Amino acid sequence: MNAVITVLGKDNVGILAKVSNECAAVSANILEVTQSVLQGMFAMIMFVDITNITVPFAQLADQLAEKGEEMGVKVIVMHEDLFNAMHTI
Amino acid sequence: MINSHDILETINMIENENLDVRTITMGISLLDCIDEDIDKACNKVYDKICRYAKDLVKTGEDISKDYGIPIIHKRIAVTPVAMLAAACPTKNPVKFAQTLDRAAKTVGVNFVGGYSALVHKGFSQGDYALIESIPEALNVTERVCSSVNIGSTKAGINMDAVGKMGYVIRKTAELTADRDCIGAAKLVVFCNAPEDNPFMAGAFHGPGEADCVINVGVSGPGVVRAALAKAGDCNITEVADIVKKTAFKITRAGMLVAKEASKRLSVPFGIVDLSLAPTPAIGDSVAYILEEMGLEQCGAHGTTACLALLNDAVKKGGVMASSHVGGLSGAFIPVTEDAGMIEAARSKALSIVKLEAMTAVCSVGLDMIAIPGDTPADVISGIIADEAAIGMVNSKTTAVRLIPAIGKQAGEELNFGGLLGSGPIMDVNMKSPSRFIARGGRIPAPMQSLKN
Numbered sequence: 001m002n003a004v005i006t007v008l009g010k011d012n013v014g015i016l017a018k019v020s021n022e023c024a025a026v027s028a029n030i031l032e033v034t035q036s037v038l039q040g041m042f043a044m045i046m047f048v049d050i051t052n053i054t055v056p057f058a059q060l061a062d063q064l065a066e067k068g069e070e071m072g073v074k075v076i077v078m079h080e081d082l083f084n085a086m087h088t089i
Numbered sequence: 090m091i092n093s094h095d096i097l098e099t100i101n102m103i104e105n106e107n108l109d110v111r112t113i114t115m116g117i118s119l120l121d122c123i124d125e126d127i128d129k130a131c132n133k134v135y136d137k138i139c140r141y142a143k144d145l146v147k148t149g150e151d152i153s154k155d156y157g158i159p160i161i162h163k164r165i166a167v168t169p170v171a172m173l174a175a176a177c178p179t180k181n182p183v184k185f186a187q188t189l190d191r192a193a194k195t196v197g198v199n200f201v202g203g204y205s206a207l208v209h210k211g212f213s214q215g216d217y218a219l220i221e222s223i224p225e226a227l228n229v230t231e232r233v234c235s236s237v238n239i240g241s242t243k244a245g246i247n248m249d250a251v252g253k254m255g256y257v258i259r260k261t262a263e264l265t266a267d268r269d270c271i272g273a274a275k276l277v278v279f280c281n282a283p284e285d286n287p288f289m290a291g292a293f294h295g296p297g298e299a300d301c302v303i304n305v306g307v308s309g310p311g312v313v314r315a316a317l318a319k320a321g322d323c324n325i326t327e328v329a330d331i332v333k334k335t336a337f338k339i340t341r342a343g344m345l346v347a348k349e350a351s352k353r354l355s356v357p358f359g360i361v362d363l364s365l366a367p368t369p370a371i372g373d374s375v376a377y378i379l380e381e382m383g384l385e386q387c388g389a390h391g392t393t394a395c396l397a398l399l400n401d402a403v404k405k406g407g408v409m410a411s412s413h414v415g416g417l418s419g420a421f422i423p424v425t426e427d428a429g430m431i432e433a434a435r436s437k438a439l440s441i442v443k444l445e446a447m448t449a450v451c452s453v454g455l456d457m458i459a460i461p462g463d464t465p466a467d468v469i470s471g472i473i474a475d476e477a478a479i480g481m482v483n484s485k486t487t488a489v490r491l492i493p494a495i496g497k498q499a500g501e502e503l504n505f506g507g508l509l510g511s512g513p514i515m516d517v518n519m520k521s522p523s524r525f526i527a528r529g530g531r532i533p534a535p536m537q538s539l540k541n
Contacts, residue, residue: 004091006100034093045093058154076100078157080091085345086338087095089409 002031002080003050003057005064009073011042019046019075022067026053026060042073047080099338103158107311107373108339110346111366112162113149114287116294116302116359117141119168119203127180130173131188138165138192138201141301141356146197148353152346160346161308161508165193166292167203175215182219186226186233193232200275202292204235207282210244210531220253224260227272234290240280240477242484246532251477254278255470255526259493262462266495269503273492274425274457278473280480280487285360286416291488302359303351304416307343307407308366309335311373313399317381328382329402336363336406344411362416363407364452365399367427369510375399375420376429387429388439396420397450417486419452425492425505425512426457435513441472442518449479454488459503459514462495469493471522474532482535 005023007015016035023030029049036043053060061077068075102108122133142165149163167189174182186204193201204226206216223235237254240246258273265272277291284295287304294302316335317328343361351358367375376387379395400419408414422444424430433439441458448454454476460469473489480487494503494514504511 004096006096008100043093043097045096058151061154061157076104076157078100079155081345082156082158082342083091083096083099085341086099087091 001049001051003028003048004078004080004083005046005048006076007042007044007068007073009042009068011037011040012071012073015042015071015073016044018067018071019064022064023048026055028053028060102312106315107368107370108309108342109159109161110305110343111308111364112164112287112306113145113160113346113350114164114166114292114304114306115142115145115356116166116285116298116304118294118298118300119173120296123173123176125176127177127184130177131184134173134185135188135192138167138189139195142196142198144354148350152349152353156345158342158346162199164198164287164289164292165196165201166287166294167201168294168296169205169207170203171206171213171216171219172296173215174219175213178214178218182222183226183229186222186230189233190230198232200232200234200289202234202236202289203294204233205237205293207238208247208250209238209241210247212250220257223257223276224264224272227261227275228264234275234292236277236279236282236291236293238279238282239473240481240532242281242481242537243534245534246280246474246477246481248474248526248531249529251470251474252526252529254473255466255468258469258491259466262493262495269505270492270495271505271509274490274505274509276490278489280477281485283416283486287362288364288366288417290490298359299357301356303347303354303356304359304362305343305347305350306362306364306366306416307339308364309339310365310367310375310378312339313365314372314374314378314381317378325398329398332399332402333406336403337410340407340410358413360413360415361407361411363403363411363414363418364416365403365420367421367423368508369426369428369431371428374427374429375422376427376433380429386436386438387433388443392443393446393450396422396447400451417452421453421456422447422451423457423490424515425459425503425510426508431510431512434515441515445475445479448476448487449483453486454480456488456490457492457509457512458490459492459494459512460517461499461514462493462497464493464517464519465521467521467523467526468517468519470526474526478532481532
């Protein structure tokens with residue numbers, strides 16, 4: 001089971017590190033990361049395997065959103081099924 | 090693998106364009122609660138709803154959290170209560186309404202639909218008692234919604250019921266006049282009512298349905314409008330294509346939620362209702378889509394054509410995205426619930442006459458329209474008859490949800506708050522149809538061939 005973590009906002013030092021740390025803390029395995037900085041705006045999309053996470057999915061989403069607020073960026077965690085449903089036939 | 094563009098597009102739809110799943114509606118059959126002792130029947134109704142729907146709200150919230158997509162409403166639709174009232178016709182059916190209200194509060198849903206009667210061909214005693222009790226029922230309850238089906242393509246239009254409903258709508262508004270006549274906002278008069286509609290106020294669980302089902306209503310006018318805005322000045326064929334593709338995506342989100350809700354609640358999946366349902370929030374408006382297509386304001390000449398295209402394209406996109414489609418499926422045009430419609434009604438670009446024409450090509454009817462408080466019951470019945478005739482002849486659902494604004498005149502405003510919104514009171518042609526309505530009887534079912 002995979003989730004997609006999207007981080008959007010103003011570029012800052014350590015965004016990737018902090019999000020990765022949160023993931024590691026709950027045993028969410030990072031599969032792939034794409035990241036770009038366009039005109040100072042940071043956009044990162046991270047695919048993580050959440051099969052063995054140690055906290056409920058909703059809690060992980062809340063924790064990461066909170067972490068994002070601290071860093072001044074928006075962190076959105078969503079199940080990959082939604083994207084698959086909407087963008088593939 | 091999903092590409093970044095798709096991910097960002099979905100997130101943008103949710104964050105900025107009001108993409109949501111409008112409602113998960115659990116349909117519950119109450120046929121096994123029928124009892125000639127009304128108290129016993131009410132107890133059975135309360136117990137069954139609380140048993141079946143006890144996890145509905147929590148499950149909806151969990152799914153919303155897991156998939157990151159807002160699910161606005163969790164609701165319940167039940168068997169038309171007139172069928173239960175038929176077993177105890179001498180008792181006041183308001184007790185059933187109070188029971189439904191109590192059950193809705195216990196399980197935490199914001200509306201329960203099904204205080205309904207199906208009288209398109211004639212009344213039974215239960216139907217009669219129920220219809221008589223609607224004004225009181227909507228006055229003493231908060232969360233109960235009522236609907237009456239007064240016509241169908243196969244049966245024609247029951248003009249006795251049409252006549253009666255004019256009075257019932259007026260009376261309901263009068264009893265709730267101290268609350269901006271909100272009772273009438275929870276009462277729908279249908280022709281060709283669907284039995285699996287998940288949207289309030291017209292939801293009920295038809296007698297042909299299973300014991301319990303999950304139906305889902307999608308939404309997303311803001312997403313469609315944004316997609317059209319992005320496309321710029323393309324030709325109308327491309328407009329239709331964009332609407333189709335967007336409707337597909339929206340419906341797939343709804344389908345995912347429906348499947349998941351059905352699995353988690355162990356209740357069979359019924360249908361997805363492919364509707365563009367607006368809310369009063371800016372940017373969540375069907376009228377804005379029509380304006381994006383190129384109208385100066387909704388209500389201008391050309392509105393009916395734009396709406397016809399929109400309604401059809403939404404269905405074409407949505408049908409492919411869902412294994413079962415049902416309910417009302419199309420574009421909704423509730424005036425007080427749609428920011429663009431409200432503006433158009435205020436500026437008089439939009440009239441009831443134009444709205445009536447629009448209902449011939451979209452999924453509902455004259456919906457959430459405030460009319461002057463002194464509108465006579467017969468005129469309301471006349472409006473119902475016209476609307477039902479459009480539905481009957483065109484083999485489609487039409488509905489009337491009018492709110493007589495007691496003590497107010499055209500140009501003033503009603504404000505219900507929340508999703509029911511607010512809006513100006515619209516002008517009504519007050520010429521009397523009294524003699525026509527007083528004739529009673531039935532309009533015969535229309536020809537289904539020789540169509541011109």
